[in-house]
Amino acid sequence: MEAEKIIETKDLTKKFGDFAAVNKISFDVKKGEIFGFLGANGAGKSTAMKMLTGLLTPTSGDAQVAGLNLYTQQEEIKKVIGYMSQKFSLYDDLSLQENIRFFGGIYGLPPKVLQERGDQMIDRLKLTDVKNKLLREVPLGWKQKIAFSVATLHQPKIVFLDEPTGGVDPITRRQFWEMIYEASDNGTTVFVTTHYMDEAEYCDRISIMVQGRIEGYGSTKELKSEFKSQNMDEVFIKLARGENYKLKS
C-alpha cells in the first residue's frame, strides 16, 4: 500500500503583483518522510514554505497539509506543525527553561505536560547545567539543537526546518541530523530546506526549485540518474544554472 500523503500540492502558485514567486508547483510528501526542499537563493522556497505553514494565502492551486486546506484552515495547520529556522527560533534574552515555557505555552501544551516534556528534553540533551542560562550564552550549534527540540515539544505531525544547520560546524550538523532521523523514526514528517548537498543525500526524497518551479523531484539516486550526474552538487548546478537539456520552459 502506498504511504499516506501528508502534504499534497497541485499547481500551487503565489504571485506578488505580476511576478510568480511560486509558479504552479505540484508535489507530495509522505507521512514520516524526510523531504528536502532545495533551490538557489530567490527560487521561491520561503514563499512556498510560508504557504504550507499557513502564513501566506496562495494565489491559486490546491494544497492540503495534514489533511487541512491551505486557504480555509490556516489556523488549524499552525497547531499541527512545528517550525524552526536559523533566522527565527528562540529568544536570546530568555533562559532555556523560559523558552520552553514560552513556546510550549504557544503550542497550547497544558502546564503539567509541558513541565514533563521540558524536563525530558533537558535530560536527553544533557542541558541541566545550562537550563537557567540566557540563550545568548549558549553556542549556536546547541541553540539549533534546542530550537529543534522546542519546535517538536508539542509532537507535531510535520516539522518545517528552514536552513536549520546554517553556520554550524560539521559535527554539530551530524548530531542535528541524528535528531531529525529520530523524529522521522517516531513518525514525524520532516520538511527541510538546505543549501548543503551532503544534507540533500540524507533526505528520502527532494525537490529542487528553479525560478518558482519544481525542476527536479525524486530520491537523490533518481535525480543523479535523470540528470546524468555523479553527485548532488552536479545535479543542483545543472538545474540552478539552467544548463540541463531537459529544463522545461
Ligand SMILES: Nc1ncnc2c1ncn2[C@@H]1O[C@H](COP(=O)(O)OP(=O)(O)OP(=O)(O)O)[C@@H](O)[C@H]1O
Ligand atoms: N512579499 C514579497 N513581495 C514581492 N516579492 C517577494 C516577496 N517575497 C518574496 N519575493 C520575491 O520572490 C522570490 C522568491 O523569494 P523567496 O524568499 O521565496 O526565495 P528563497 O528560495 O526562499 O530564497 P532564499 O534561499 O534566499 O531564502 C524572490 O525574487 C523575492 O524577491
